[in-house]
Amino acid sequence: MKKYDAIVIGAGHNGLANAAFLAKAGLNVVCLEKNDYIGGAAVSRELYKDWKYSNCSYVCSLLRPEIYRDLELHKHGLQVTPYGGSVQFMENGDYFASYHDPEAAHREIARHSKHDADAYTRYSTDTMRQCRLIRDFLLRTAPDPTSFKPKDIKELILLGNKFLELGEDRLYETLRFWTMSVADYLDEYFEKDVVKTAFSGSGIIGTALGIHSPGTAYVLLHHYMGDVDGNVGTWGFARGGMGAVSDSLAGAVQAYGGEVRSEAGVDQIIVKHNRVKGVALENGEEIYAPVVVSNMDVKRTFLNCMDEKDLPENFYKRVKNFKIRGSSGKLNIALDGMPTFPALPKGSELIGNADMHFIDSMERMELAYDDWKDGTWSKDPYIDCTIPSAVDPTMTPPGKHFMSCFVQYCPAQIEGRAWTSEERDGFTKSVIDQISNYSPDFKDLILHVETRTPQDIEDQIGITEGNIFHGELTMDQLLFNRPVPGYAQYRAPVNGLYMCGSSTHPGGGVMAAPGANAAREILYDLKLKNTVPENFGDD
Amino acid sequence: MTPVKINTGRLRTPFYPRLAELDCLNTWHNWAGYSSPEALYCEDMEYFAIRNSTGVFDITPMTKYRITGPDALDYLNRLVTRDMRKIKPGRVAYAIWCDDQGQVIDDGTIFHLREGEYRLCSQERHFAWLTTAAIGFDVSIKEETVEIAALAVQGPTSYSVLKNMAIDGLDALKPFGLMHHQIFDTELMISRTGFTGDLGYELWIDPDKAIDLWDALFEAGKLHGIKAIGTHALDLARKEAGYLAPFEDFLPAETTVRTGRTRSPLEIGMEWLVDFNKDNFNGRRALLKEKAEGSNWRLVKLDIEGNKTADHSFIYSQEKNNSEEIGFITSATWSPICKQNIALGTVRTPYGKPGDNVWVEVYYQREMHWNRVMAKATVVDKPFWFPPRRGATPPAPF
Secondary structure, three states, X not given: OEEOOEEEEOOEHHHHHHHHHHHHOOOOEEEEOOOOOOEOOXXXXXXXXXXEEOOOOOOEOOOOHHHHHHOOHHHHOOOEEEEOOEEEEOOOOOEEEXXXXXXXHHHHHHHHOHHHXXXXXXXXXXXXXXXXXXXXXXXXXOOOOOOOOHHHHHHHHHHHHHHHHOOHHXXXXXXHHHHOOHHHHHHOOOOOHHHHHHHHXXXXXXXXXXXXXXXXXXXXXXXXXXXXXXXXXXXEEEOOOOHHHHHHHHHHHHHOXXXXXXXXXXXXXXXXXXXXXXXXXXXXXXXXXXXEEEOOOHHHHHHHOOOHHHOOHHHHHHHHHOOOOOOEEEEEEEEOOOOOOOOOXXXXXXXXXXXXXXXXXXXXXXXXXXXXXXXXXXXXOEEEEEOHHHOOOOOOOOOOEEEEEEEEOOOOOEOOEOOOHHHHHHHHHHHHHHHHOOOOOHHHHEEEEEEEOHHHHHHHHOOXXXXXXXXXXXHHHOHHHOOOOOOOOOEOOOEOEEEOXXXXXXXXXXXXXXXXXXXXXXXXXXXXXXXXXOOOOOO | OOOOOOOOOOEOOOOHHHHHHHOOOOEEEEEOOEEEEEEOOOHHHHHHHHHHOEEEEEOOOOEEEEEEOOOHHHHHHHHEOOOHHHOOOOEEEEEEEEOOOOOEEEEEEEEEEEOXXXXXXXXXXXXXXXXXXXXXXXXXXXXXXXXXXXXXXXXXXXXXXXXXXXXXXXXXXXOOEEEEEEEOOEEEEEEOOOOXXXXXXXXXXXXXXXXXXXXXXXXXXXXXXXXXXXHHHHHHHHHHOOOOOEOOOEOOHHHOOOOOOOOOHHHHOOHHHOOXXXXXXXXXXXXXXXXXXXXXXXXXXEEEOOOOOOOOXXXXXXXXXXXXXXXXXXXXXXXXXXXXXXEEEEEEOOOOOOOOEEEEEEEEEEOOEEEEEEEEEEEEOOOOOOOHHHOOOOOOOO
């Protein structure tokens, strides 16, 4: 039997960030991981000899620079390299690309629509305005609008002021933006279908909603509000794969004297008299601490690892109804060489250096969602395909490549029952076939494929339905309503129990903000000095 | 199909071969996707070409739109704040257009080429805005940036240079006038316009004849001190003339994220361009309200004591006691022609009325060490440089 000041359940990036800030405050912390490797959904795994697979999350830009800097993650091996561009392959044999360089980007949009090329200015200005609004709240606790505590009132005033600063017209725009569909939002700017399609993907990634579903415009922000070195909207590769993020955070935990323990899956959170006592591991071992922080999603935390009787009825019901639906799968592929894409000019800088998509119309995007609603995977899916090994020399042997395919839509269950192996093969085939339509040599280069349905992700990592955001990013589940109204400040309805995963504000993505925010609240309750950095701010 | 390959680098204008021959410094920058020279051999000498003889600047990257159709005039009158009915064929209008909130989207020049046929030129690209604004009008808007090559020919000998090209009717061309001239089996459009505040012209031609034009021009100008110039010389000249540069002296509304960072025409000294007597135009309601209630900002031209250039300086109401920070400098330079320390700035109202004194906090560096000085400045209401030769018709030979 071992005693700690705090136990963090789950060594994903938020759990590790949380543990690092608690350890930095002087607490004796252990971060427990059920798997024999750490990182949760931010990992680099050798699933094929000499290949590193970012087999869950695959790109990095949301990771808060304040945390990066404060925990000195560079000293623990983290390096994020920006990459540029994206390409949309079209059924007519053409393509639509976007480039890092604004002039090249403008010229390419103009090739498809002069109107849209110039409309992009207003689109990016308006979207950036929404990003700025939300970015300020990423490293803050969402205020409780029903509370009269000075702390909450102060935060509410701040929130109110941010809104008022927008001015009347933009306040209207903001309310519309938060509730409208990404398709409607794009219709306000663009005329060309392929241009809209290219931008619409960011509205549905990780979401069990279609491009026409209300609330998807907001999801855009979770793909635009990140930055690499202040270049907002830019994405990067973590050198060595996404595991480098988790490894560096674990390095920080250890540097501050904390422990990270793998193969220590938690079976039960021990509660006595509405107070948390510790955790019981799957191997029967018990570990005690007055503070337990769960980095698991809320459903797994409260429905799987706790006794219903220890929780308020309404809270329990709300957690049960929390929307965390499996909507995406992944294919991780080892390639014997760089595939060719005949639609692109020879030697194009896009090859390997861009996100690739093989869907070119808003109708196809919506049809992909229709399959999901029918309880099956998209036969013509939206794939977000990257080849990080083209940028990162550490991923594969020279000349070989690792391809990450994020695939949407993919349900947790087929028509309400478990996937069969034939169906998994069918899912794999639909992805490989779609890519092969634009790359004739692709199939021949495949050395190994890892297919992950939402069910696989849940089984292996533990995220309910494999939902990458630990719960939908819709208005009813954001800010002071995330995960559950009244419990948005990281405190569970059991004394000493906290939540620090992406089910909490500000939500999913490899941001580490929920983990850091939860640490700030825990230290506040323990009356210890805060170790969590403040937002850099952007006035 | 063969894969489409776009140029993902910088474009070159049709004059590039000639500019490249004259270029000694190899300092180019991006202007709307084109390579544009910052300076070609010496920016000081290039500046004095504008003020002393003739400077030639390649303005091809300027965004150009052709606006035609039965409703062209009505359309433009709805688009811009000034009354376009007063701009007859053969005349050019400097104009501003606003969003619904009366905030400046951009400024530009509108050339009334022939009855009902217009060209609009601007720094930024506005096709989406222009086509949206055309809803309900029988009008055609065509971007023609790449279809027209253009040169600014500016300076006291520019009239003599062009006269050597045997251009009939040039002597009668007034400021903001335009004329057409047949040359090289094509039509050359000549406007008496520019961004230097001096005597000068702009030449507009089919890109296929660009090199012919360049060669003829430099041949005609060889005894009149003709020099190619880069952006730095032009930028200095435009500050002396009190002309505004987008992204420096105001921000185009469509690119501005933060509320309150844009400006209305009334706030950048362009009230003379807003005509409330004409029918509806975009931003009219907001601007009427602002006129009634007062503006928040005022653009000021400052004559600053001393010789320390006031780049990026804060502006204060007084030298020290009870001083309030009231604004900041947006463009500043030492004026070689006026021998004045000049600047454009933006200040909160009611400060900055012509004749008022304000104080400018200037940081300057001398051999690595930084110094600070509070310099007294006077708000002036006229351009710093406005020579009589600019308006003389016919112009003098030099």
